Amino acid sequence: MAAMDRLNNILEKHFLPIAMKISSQTHIQSVRDGLTLSMPLLIVGSIFLIFGFLPIPGYPEFMSSVFGPLWKARILYPVQVTFDIMALFIAIGVAYRLAERRKVDPLSCAAISLTAFLLLTPFNIAHKYSDIVLNVKGIDLDLIGSKGIFVAILTGLSTTEIVKFAVEKNLVIKMPDSVPPAVSKSFSAIIPAMLVILSGLTLRIIFEVTPFDHIHNFIIAIIGKPLTILGGSFIGTFLAVLAAQLLWSMGLHGPNIVGSVMTPIWLGMMDQNRIAFQAGEAIPNISGSTFVFLASKLGGSGMTLGLTFFMAFFAKSKQLKEIGKMSFGPGIFNINEPIIFGTPIVMNPILIIPFIVAPLVTTTITYFGMKFGFIALTNGINVPWTLPAxxxxxxxxxxxxxxxxxxxxxxLISCVIYYPFFKIYDAQKVKEEWSFEQEAKKDEEEIGEFETI
Structure with a gap:
């Protein structure tokens, strides 16, 4: 207990202030919320991806006989308009969410951000066939898909900051009050849009005369590759899971804070797996968004489903039994805020040990199980996180x-890890309840004696 108290004190003194600053930082919050714009679309796209590759004997032949030889290409159209252009949604979402916080027009910022992102993305694609190079007019889908995520985020953030700067410096066209608000906002966005477009144009011209050719190559080389190596490694994934659990233990939403940094990396890796899976190639990455959830969040953050089961069906403590009954159902669907704050696990010197250890153990087992070929790699399909394990x-x-x-x-592994700590905590709560009952009986007896007198 004393050791856990010292650990709590260290975390509260040194780790908590940093975590609080990160969680409340405006740009990080905007990135986190902006990324969620793409999630429903990616889930819908994943549903069609599943139907395009159902592992059922005879399924491709059946679909081909009913819908023709092009059935797979057609059923994957929704995948192309979700996964393949996810960076467009992110450029819009990040700008919109930051604009809400900066108190400028979100819709104008989103539209300008999308324009700036496309301006920074080259339209001419060089395709090489044998010794012949063909220049094709069009946008490289790779650059508006997962490879464009970092540029989309930076574009969304910088666009809104430029618009905010223009508004603060009164660099806007103001219309009379009699003009409808929608028209007035459109005119107000002209000068900020011009500043953003000029900035984007300058960057594009600068990069065109460098070996990088365009900003996407620069960002991928300077930021994307190092972060992908970090986020895709076992150590990087392990530390990210550890940080998320430590933050949860102090009452902060760890996955949201860690995800603000790691989700762009993991999302890009997940999509690399999806592209390889569609092409019938070897899947390149172990880590990724779906891997992290599979390895460390089934039953909810902290892998608490086993704990809710023990509390609901084996707890002797009345309090824990009731909390367990309320939490077990949601826990099956990976929702566990009731048990995190109701038990509580937050700042609980007994339960935060398995709460931190269980996800680290399961992450380690899953990672190396995939690395050595015992478990199939995640293939980029992004399904609803509320599905049972x-x-x-x-x-x-x-x-x-x-x-x-x-x-x-x-x-099951998390159940084994939680069980001894559950027994200790359950016994402690039983003693507390017994003491409370004895005090209550004593108070009732004293009140009875007073009434008799």
Whole structure:
């Protein structure tokens, strides 16, 4: 107990202030919220991706006989307009969310950000066939998909800051009050839009005379590759999971804070897997958004499903039993705020140990299980995070039975880790409840004696 108290004091003194600053930082919050704009679309695209590659014998032949030989290409159209252009949604979403916080017109900022992002993206694509190079007019889908995520984020942030600067310096066209608000906002955006476009044009021209050719190549080389190496490694993933659990232990939403930094990296890696899966190539990455959820969040952050089960069906403490009953149902669907704050796990010197240790153990087992080929890699399908563990694991590994198995195994492992701590905490709560009951009885007896007198 004394050691845990010292650890809590260290975390509160040194780690918590930094975490609070990160979680409340405007730009990080805007990136986090802006990225969520693409999530529903990616989930919808994933549904069509699943139907395009169902691992059922005879399924391709059946679909071909019913819908023709082009059935797969047609069923994957929604994938192209979700995954392949995700950077466009991110450029819009990040600018919009930051504009809300900066108190400038969100819709104008979103539209300007999208324009600036496309301005920074080259339209002419060089395709080489044998010794012949063909220049094709069009946008490289790679650059408006996962490869364009970092440029989209930076464009969304910088666009809104330029608009905010223009508004503060009164560099806007103001219309009379009699003009409808929609028209007035349109005119107000002209000068800020011009500043953004000029900035984007300058950057594009500068990069065109460098070896990078365009800003996407620069960002990928300078930022994207190092962060991908970090986020894709076991150590990087392990530390990210550790940081998320430490933050949760102090009452902060760890996955949101860590995700603000790591989600762009993991999302890009997940999409690399999706592209390889569609092309029938070897999947390149172990880590990624769906891997992290499969490995460390089934049953909710902290892998608490086993704890809710023990509390609901084996707790002797009345308090824990009731909390367990309320939390077990949501826990099956990976929702566990009731048990995190109701038990509580936050700042609980007994339960934060398995709350931190369990996800680290399951992440380690899942990572190396995939590395050595015992478990199928996640293939880029992004399914709803509320799916129960075996179903989630089955789908994100492309319908591989090993995905369902590991989804079940990590939950069982977390049960083993939680059990001794549950017993200790349950016994402690039983003693507290007994003491409370004795004090209550004593108070009732004293009140009875007073009434008799």
């Amino acid at each position: 075996p179903i989630y694991g089955f789908l994100v590994t492309g319908g591989h039975i090993s995905g369902a198995v590991i989804g079940t195994v990590v939950v």
